[in-house]
Structure formats: C-alpha cells, structure tokens
Amino acid sequence: MCTTLQILKINPIKSGIAKATQKPYEWHTAECVLLDDAGSVSSVGRLVFPRALRETLGGVPPLGTYRAVIGLAGLTGERTGEIAPQIIDLVPIAV
DSSP states (O other): OEEEEEEEEEOOOEEEEOTTTOOEEEEOEEEEEEEOTTSOEEEEEEEEOOHHHHHHHTSSOOSEEEEEEEEEEEOOGGGTTOEEEEEEEEEEOOO
C-alpha cells in the first residue's frame, strides 16, 4: 500500500533493554500526518522507523513530505503474534 506522509517532528531516540530478550533496543520515531489523495489530513500520529528502513535511508529521514510504502510485519517480544503496519520505503515528493 502507498500513502502520502508528512514528517513534522523527529523525536528523541528512546533506548533500553528489552524485558523478553534482555537485548538492547532503540526506538526512532517521528510525529507524522497521513494525507489523503486530495492532500487533506487523514490521520495524525507517531511513526516508528524500523532499523531496516533507517539502514536503507542512512538514518531517520528529515522533515518533509514523502510517498510511503507500507507493509505488514509480525511483531516479536511481548507483542509476539500481533501484526502491525510498517514503513518499508520512503520517497521524497515535492508539495
């Protein structure tokens, strides 16, 4: 699925040790807006940038508007068995 995503603010990195695995983790998040096809706000919320995406992009992308490719991913740890949307790719677009 593709959607238009606007990144408004990059949040500080949260890190710690996972309870289930006792391994270190880092959460890279941003405050974002999903836009519909007309450019109107569809939803507002916090987006997690998965490690694979950060590695592909060279880090968390800067503020701006993007075409976001979203897929589904199985979760692990305390949320094992749950499926959640996950950003797979971001392509900058001009507004």
